[in-house]
Amino acid sequence: MTETLKVAVHERDGLTILRTEGYINNQGGEEIARVAYEQIDQGRRVLLLDLAGTKIVNSIGISILIEIIEKIMEIDGKLAFCCLTPTIEKTFNIMGLAQYAGIYPDESAAVAALAA
Amino acid sequence: MTETLKVAVHERDGLTILRTEGYINNQGGEEIARVAYEQIDQGRRVLLLDLAGTKIVNSIGISILIEIIEKIMEIDGKLAFCCLTPTIEKTFNIMGLAQYAGIYPDESAAVAALAA
Amino acid sequence: MVEDVRDSSSAQGRHITLTLPMAADMELTASKTACALGEHIRMSADKVDEVRMAVVEACINAFEHSKAENEQVRIDFRVLGDESEPDGLEIAVRDSGVGFMPDQVAEPAIEEKLKSNRKRGWGLKIIGGLMDEVNIESDEHGTVVTMRKMR
Amino acid sequence: MVEDVRDSSSAQGRHITLTLPMAADMELTASKTACALGEHIRMSADKVDEVRMAVVEACINAFEHSKAENEQVRIDFRVLGDESEPDGLEIAVRDSGVGFMPDQVAEPAIEEKLKSNRKRGWGLKIIGGLMDEVNIESDEHGTVVTMRKMR
Numbered sequence: 001m002t003e004t005l006k007v008a009v010h011e012r013d014g015l016t017i018l019r020t021e022g023y024i025n026n027q028g029g030e031e032i033a034r035v036a037y038e039q040i041d042q043g044r045r046v047l048l049l050d051l052a053g054t055k056i057v058n059s060i061g062i063s064i065l066i067e068i069i070e071k072i073m074e075i076d077g078k079l080a081f082c083c084l085t086p087t088i089e090k091t092f093n094i095m096g097l098a099q100y101a102g103i104y105p106d107e108s109a110a111v112a113a114l115a116a
Numbered sequence: 117m118t119e120t121l122k123v124a125v126h127e128r129d130g131l132t133i134l135r136t137e138g139y140i141n142n143q144g145g146e147e148i149a150r151v152a153y154e155q156i157d158q159g160r161r162v163l164l165l166d167l168a169g170t171k172i173v174n175s176i177g178i179s180i181l182i183e184i185i186e187k188i189m190e191i192d193g194k195l196a197f198c199c200l201t202p203t204i205e206k207t208f209n210i211m212g213l214a215q216y217a218g219i220y221p222d223e224s225a226a227v228a229a230l231a232a
Numbered sequence: 233m234v235e236d237v238r239d240s241s242s243a244q245g246r247h248i249t250l251t252l253p254m255a256a257d258m259e260l261t262a263s264k265t266a267c268a269l270g271e272h273i274r275m276s277a278d279k280v281d282e283v284r285m286a287v288v289e290a291c292i293n294a295f296e297h298s299k300a301e302n303e304q305v306r307i308d309f310r311v312l313g314d315e316s317e318p319d320g321l322e323i324a325v326r327d328s329g330v331g332f333m334p335d336q337v338a339e340p341a342i343e344e345k346l347k348s349n350r351k352r353g354w355g356l357k358i359i360g361g362l363m364d365e366v367n368i369e370s371d372e373h374g375t376v377v378t379m380r381k382m383r
Numbered sequence: 384m385v386e387d388v389r390d391s392s393s394a395q396g397r398h399i400t401l402t403l404p405m406a407a408d409m410e411l412t413a414s415k416t417a418c419a420l421g422e423h424i425r426m427s428a429d430k431v432d433e434v435r436m437a438v439v440e441a442c443i444n445a446f447e448h449s450k451a452e453n454e455q456v457r458i459d460f461r462v463l464g465d466e467s468e469p470d471g472l473e474i475a476v477r478d479s480g481v482g483f484m485p486d487q488v489a490e491p492a493i494e495e496k497l498k499s500n501r502k503r504g505w506g507l508k509i510i511g512g513l514m515d516e517v518n519i520e521s522d523e524h525g526t527v528v529t530m531r532k533m534r
């Protein structure tokens with residue numbers, strides 16, 4: 001019943017940013033994937049996931065994020081993250097996800113590193 | 117074990133303000149009383165309790181606040197409150213406390229109404 | 233090795249049970265659990281907050297007055313209505329203490345309390361004012377305060 | 384009328400017990416209760432957050448994999464060390480489901496998961512990484528995942 005995750009798409013200096021709001025569980029991950037694949041279908045190759053509005057995730061949600069990374073790597077694109085809580089960042093490190101997805105402290109740092 | 121309540125004393129346009137931080141339970145109420153009586157002993161007659169930093173109270177804590185109101189009424193003084201959460205304000209209304217203590221939305225409104 | 237949780241008395245019906253020791257600040261744990269459930273059924277933040285305060289009051293009453301030998305409080309939370317369209321929360325705070333007679337408890341009045349040596353006696357009144365429905369069952373085996381708050 | 388809570392198996396020792404139905408998002412209730420207790424013993428916010436995530440993972444494992452007929456998870460929380468000088472939290476997440484053999488669970492590796500059809504399989508690894516100690520007891524009567532986090 002709890003509020004489902006929301007994803008808003010923004011552009012900043014040519015970089016496509018997906019800002020999430022809420023719990024990344026199964027449904028939350030699916031919603032992010034839906035929006036991400038929409039952006040990829042529209043030709044985007046680099047996506048930044050800003051998780052500032054997400055304070056909690058679970059491993060089911062994260063495994064859907066791995067799926068997005070796989071899909072985006074297949075088209076030589078890149079998925080990056082910013083504004084992770086310390087626990088989410090630690091979890092990504094435990095999983096080794098950090099090797100396959102850039103992790104930035106905030107949007108500005110990500111834009112500086114990734115924007116075309 | 118939980119963090120105990122803190123009270124900070126401020127002056128604003130001649131009005132003495134006690135700003136609380138934390139849970140007003142038995143110990144929290146006692147701490148407010150201690151600081152309030154200190155101020156009364158120093159000659160203050162009007163005190164404003166700013167509860168912006170207090171999100172939760174219990175009835176034991178409130179009964180200590182009633183004690184402060186009694187003491188301050190005995191010396192023809194006044195205890196007022198500001199920045200109550202809606203639930204705390206509702207509780208004060210349920211108890212009829214609002215008749216004996218001014219309740220203001222914020223410090224500025226209280227200062228405007230009370231400052232000498 | 234693995235204890236069967238089916239034996240637990242809380243296994244009937246789909247509800248949440250929290251058992252707490254009667255110790256300082258434990259009412260805050262109960263209050264947080266209530267908060268999580270209120271958010272779960274998308275109760276407004278203000279109503280969730282009112283539920284939290286009522287739960288705190290019911291818990292400290294059990295802590296302070298019940299004299300329960302097991303020094304435990306059990307709280308049963310139940311979502312009212314449909315899972316998909318919940319109507320509200322029912323929360324029962326239970327102790328196995330000495331009990332009391334709710335009818336005999338005098339209604340507190342602020343004018344009197346201001347003059348009296350006993351400033352206390354507000355818990356039940358506050359619970360009644362914050363919740364939509366309150367029912368108290370109490371006998372020499374203990375007390376159950378059952379409270380409802382609609383969404 | 385008033386049920387005696389002394390019979391409850393959670394009455395031994397001074398600890399907190401939460402019983403939850405296996406239902407969507409109920410892990411968040413468990414996580415909030417853990418959070419309240421972490422704050423109670425003044426664990427740092429970051430550590431509390433790690434405990435919350437581990438509790439979420441242990442709960443969804445029980446929800447998803449245990450096939451427990453009673454559709455309940457029981458969580459026992461215990462403060463380690465002195466009441467006045469607590470060392471940490473112990474949290475046991477218990478189901479009465481079919482069990483599994485922890486030794487047989489393959490360690491997930493990101494390189495493989497990226498190519499595999501099965502992206503899942505991270506829960507236990509995450510729990511192990513976030514908590515200081517983890518012990519799993521499991522047999523055909525169910526599973527208990529016991530986790531500790533020091534302050």
Ligand SMILES: Nc1ncnc2c1ncn2[C@@H]1O[C@H](COP(=O)(O)OP(=O)(O)O)[C@@H](O)[C@H]1O
Nearest residue numbers: 293294297298331332352353354355356357375
């Ligand atoms: N769980 C309980 N067990 C025994 N007595 C209780 C319980 N709850 C309330 N009471 C009785 O009812 C009285 C009124 O309670 P309350 O309105 O909460 O005020 P207070 O707790 O400040 O006295 C208490 O003083 C006590 O005698």
Ligand SMILES: Nc1ncnc2c1ncn2[C@@H]1O[C@H](COP(=O)(O)OP(=O)(O)O)[C@@H](O)[C@H]1O
Nearest residue numbers: 444445448449482483503504505506507508526
């Ligand atoms: N409580 C449980 N009851 C039964 N099996 C479990 C339980 N917890 C974990 N398992 C088994 O261990 C495996 C690994 O769990 P985990 O690492 O959390 O990843 P995931 O849940 O994504 O599969 C599960 O797929 C399941 O087979």
